Amino acid sequence: MSLYDLMHSLTADSMRSVGGFEGELVLCATIVLILLLRIPRLTSRIDSFYVMLVGSAVALYMAGPWHPVEQPSQLFTGLLINDTFTVYFRTLLLFFAVLFAIFTRISGVPDRDAAPDVYALVLGATLGMCIMASANNALMIFLGVEMASVPSYALAGLLKGRRQSSEAAIKYAVYGAGTAGIMLYGISLLCGVLGSAHIPTMGVRLAELLQPANLEAGVGLDTHMVLALGGLMVMVGLAFKLSAVPFHFWCPDVFEGASAEVNAFLSVASKAAALALLARVAIGFGYIAPPIETQAEEQVALFNVADEPAQQPETKEQEAKPPAEEEEVLLVEEPSGSAAAFSPLADRAEQIAALAPARDYLAWVLAFMAMITCTFGNLAAYGQTNIKRLLAYSTIAQAGYMMMPVPAAMVLAGSNPAAAQGAIQAMVFYAGAYLFMNLGAFAIVAFLRNVLLSEEIEDYAGLIRRAPITVICFSLILVSLIGIPPLAGFVGKFQIFSALVQAKLWIVLLVAGLNTAISLYYYLRVVKTMTIDPEPETRRPVSMSFIPGTYVVLVSVPLLILGIWPESLNALARMATGQLF
Amino acid sequence: MESSYMTLLSLIVFLPALGALALAFFPREKTETIKVFSLVVTAVVFLLTVVMALPGEGVWQFDTAVSDMQKVFSVGWIPSFNIDYFMGVDGISFPLVLLTTFITMLSMAASWPIEKHVKAYCMLFLVLETGVLGVFLALDFFLFYVFWEVMLLPMYFLIGVWGGPRREYAAIKFFLYTLLGGVFMLIAILMLYFASDLKLLNKDQLVAAHVISASAAAEEQEAQLAEIQSADDPVHTFNILALQQLGQHTEAFNSEILGKSLQWWAFLLLLVGFVIKVPSVPVHTWLPDAHVEAPTPISMILAGILLKLGGYGIIRICYPICPQAGYDLAYFVCALGVVSMVYGAFAALAQKDFKRLVAYSSVSHMGYVVLGIGVWSAVAGNNFNPDAWKMGMNGAMFQMIAHGVASPGMFFIVGIVYERVHHRNLDQFGGLFAKMPVYSGLAFVIFFAGLGLPGLCGFIGEVFVTLSVWTYSHALAVVAASVVILTAAYILWTLQRVYLGPEYKGPHGDHLTPITSRELAIAVPIAVFAIVLGVYPQSVFRYMTPSVDQTVDALAAWTEREKPAGEETQTAQRPAVEQTARVRLPHVNKTP
DSSP states (O other), X not given: OOHHXXXXXXXHHHHHHHGGGHHHHHHHHHHHHHHHHTSSTXXXXXXXXXXXXXXXXXXXXXXXXXXXXXXXXXXXXXXXXXXXXXXXXXXXXXXXHHHHHHHHHHHTOSOTTTHHHHHHHHHHHHHHHHHHHHXXXXXXXXXXXXXXXXXXXXXXXXXXXXXXXXXXXXXXXXXXXXXXXXHHHHHHHHHHHHTOSBHHHHHHHHHHHTOHHHHHHTTTHHHHHHHHHHHHHHHHHHHHHHTXXXXXXXXXXXXXXXXHHHXXXXXXXXXXXXXXXXXXXXXXXXXXXXXXXXXTTTSOOSSOGGGOTTSOOOOOOOSOOOHHHHHHHHHOOOOOTTGGGOOOOSSHHHHHHHTHHHHHHHHHHHHHHHHHHHXXXXXXXXXXXXXXXXXXXXXXXXXXXXXXXXXXXXXXXXXXXXHHHHHHHHHHHHHHHHHHHHHHHHHHHHHHHHHHSOOBGGGGTTGGGTOHHHHHHHHHHHHHHHTOTTSHHHHHHHHHHHHHHHHTOHHHHHXXXXXXXXXHHHHHHHHHHHHTSOOOTTOOOOOOOHHHHHHHHHHHHHHHHHHHOTHHHHHHHHHHHTTTO | OHHHHXXXXXXXXXXXXXXXXXXXXXXXXOHHHHHHHHHHHHXXXXXXXXXXXXXXXXXXXXXXXXXXXXXXXXXXXXXXXXXXXXXXXXXXXXXXXXXXXXXXXXXXXXXXXXXXXXXXXXXXXXXXXXXXXXHHHBXXXXXXXXXXXXXXXXXXXXXXXXSOTTHHHHHHHHHHHHHHHHHHHHHHHHHHHHHOOGGGSOHHHHHHTTSSOTTSOHHXXXXXXXXXXXXXXOOOOXXXXXXXXXXXXXXXXXOXXXXXXXXXXXXXXXXXXXXXXXXXXXXXXXXXXXXXXXXXXXXXXXXXXXXXXXXXXXXXXXXXXXXXXXXXXXXXXXXXXXXXXXXXXXXXXXXXXXXXXXXXXXXHHHHHHHHHHHOOOOSGXXXXXXXXXXXXXXXXXXXXXXXHHHHHHHHHHHHHHHHHHSOOBGGGOOOHHHHOHHHHHHHXXXXXXXXXXTTSHXXXXXXXXXXXXXHHOHHHHHHHXXXXXXXXXXXXXXXXXXXXXXXXXXXXXXXXXXXXXXHHHHHHHXXXXXXXHHHOTHHHHHXXXXXHHHHHHHHHHHHHHHSOTTSOOOSSOOOOOOTTOOOOXXXXXXXX
């Protein structure tokens, strides 16, 4: 292939790909606009809030589910994938960005001076999260995670004067850097053994490596440990983003140190993207998605080595290079000793069957992690006196619940893809409900901070007599987090439980059930403090003004609506998962 | 037809919730108006159910000749999980619905002394009624569960805000216990759902389960049948009636999990969820706390209605859906009931707090319900004669109604005196008869009804249950019968300590004013019902017996099919009873 041909097809491919990338491009433009507008004197008076709001709304419009995606398509030579799953999470993230902009406007943090910085960081992180949700290449996993994380570190340190805030930012950054390094190492191990960074190709390679003939003959056994280790290391990076035990230590500290606004962003957007990525990775390595029908000629097979059976797997990554150089590294040819192991398999069914060991491995690692995370988060939340710290542990526990359908999907994928789809659908639904729950919770915490100047639970005592609507909404949100009908949290939990029943993961199911009962106590303690406890005599008069109250109601009412009529979000979730299996 | 049924049942269930919604727009200070409005709402709901109970052929009248579900309607709700808004009523649920609306109305009337946050109180109270009625009428398992859990939060607040000194502890304890039971139930529901498959049922069974509309034309029925049969994947269902058919006529729930059958686990999980509500020993410990701390009207609801949900669940769900497990665990269930009876009675004997004593008497009395339901007397040994079991289950149902009348009455009686003297210490009472003669007279009637004196409502249920157990296990029957002595002991001793004696020496003696007309208006209907039900039990039996008998007959038929003579695995020592013999009266001295 001559350089000209390569350039030509690359151009064609890029032009074609832009269509599925409009939301992200709008985000990029908005970031640039926010940053540039503050330079000329004339435009520096424009409130960047409006730019942020319009930018994210336009991005939402461009990327929303009202543009149906009939067929999944690979973007930019297979680096990203644009399917309904991507669309769902991108919509979720951008919708959150819009709500978040309004929220920050009402709560007044960041102030007008800091706003351009904060909004640029938030949009930048959102961009990274969109990439996480659509990653189709091991490199993009890393790039997405980093793009989402680095702005978050800065956001955690938003309250510049506060020592706690700086400490939180440093902790977050150090932890994030450490896990990112480990994840990159893991990625390089996986790519090295499997000879590609393109996740579907890696899945096919893995299937070829794990095919029964190989396992019987003992071929390629030496690579299994490397693969297991690589997988584990990638999980470390994901667990950090999900704040799963044992990589959760940053979470309570960061949540306590950072402002409630940032907490809302970290707990909703970051978690949703991490979940999407977790599902992508698990499905990528544990299952072979249906082949994507594209114009094969137009597709540049830069990374897609499997399409060229004549070539031997050529890549062997030596060390973790900065991402920009990596694609060249991947192309370095090197004769591979274990090449014989990769004999092609006949069809997709056989490939899926061959991946059974990978699925088992993923299922057990993830199930174990989910159980520990859930239990730990719930137990640690007991002793908390600070509402943000309590909610931090709550998000850890909730992350545990949300991870549970993934192992269920792994167990089911081999025998019953429809049920596996249902499992992922449960996770997708929960992520949608979770947006309202945690955004609402942190919005209330922020608004109450503005009037109470406190984030201690004991200062909420008897608040129902002063701000009844807010307290009722907060109670609804907390009860929804427990998972009691008729609220959206229950429908989500119900679906997660049904996935576990179908997968016959009884122990996980039991742990999840017991955790629901455990979590009742500390969520209800907050409700009790607000409603039953007497008001402290020393508190200054509290009154919730109209606009924050309205915002809170608007964010909490969907929980009730989705709890009673979940079918709308269910349909979206079904659409989102329809192209995965 | 179906739409008018839907209007009727939805009105009964959701009218209280709508009332609560309307209350939100009332000004907070108008406490009297709010109370009157709430009372009117509960009264209207009660009247609706009374209309249903009236004899007649109308669309809204409950037909006592029909033993199947009636007033059935079904509307799609969450299609992704085949969840329907599916309700109906039969002889098992209808008396309980009637009881619920009656007791709720009375306890709303008993709520007049509540002065704190009246608006919130009434709203929560009405939401609670919606939850309870929904549980009794729901025929979709998911819907059932939703209503079951909807009750929790109002109850938590009603105890936690308006309760006594240790109200917060009691409220969270109640919530934790019930939620844990609920989680177990949810797991069981999902296990059954994913094991179910409508394709295994034939047309008649599908019609019986109301999956296929019985009133539709024959072609339409065939079309619906063909639609179900042609599905590629199993057609899962939350339809309780269909699950009953599947449990009794197919092998759907027999797959093995961890060494036991699926239905064994499901039965156990459901049973745990239900007996927590009943409550049986050893999961009863929330009840004394909740009762003691709850305000009087809430205690009345709790004892009168909420405890019945557990018994109802066992009759409606546990046994018909998981007959195999019920058969295997029959002795366990009976033993659970007997242990509760004995333990509750002994615990009541030891109490110094008047209300706690009544609470433990509930544990003891609800033990009869569990025992009566569990008497699986139809076995190969007696040629599958279900008579004793019918008697037991009818007795259990009657006991639920009787206890639902007597126990709120007892709590109300305690509440009247507590309101005047602000203590419940049994040792400091005495001589109330002299100061409050009318009140004491009513108290005697109601407490004797609780005791099970012949001629009062408590007697019928107890004697039916005790008699039925005799054919099942002599040992259990002897123990169950002797509990009557304990019951007599603690009730008579209580009456003696509180009402008899020369004079009242405790605190606030001058506050012991005669019973007010409002209090009379609540206590008298309860006392009247206690007498009417005792003298003329047929008034309740005519509603419940056809459905209860049908349930038992179906299970007996199942036993005959599945457990023919010779193969029987004996779990209890069962006496060889002559086949034709009706249950004979064991020589139990019922009079105290």
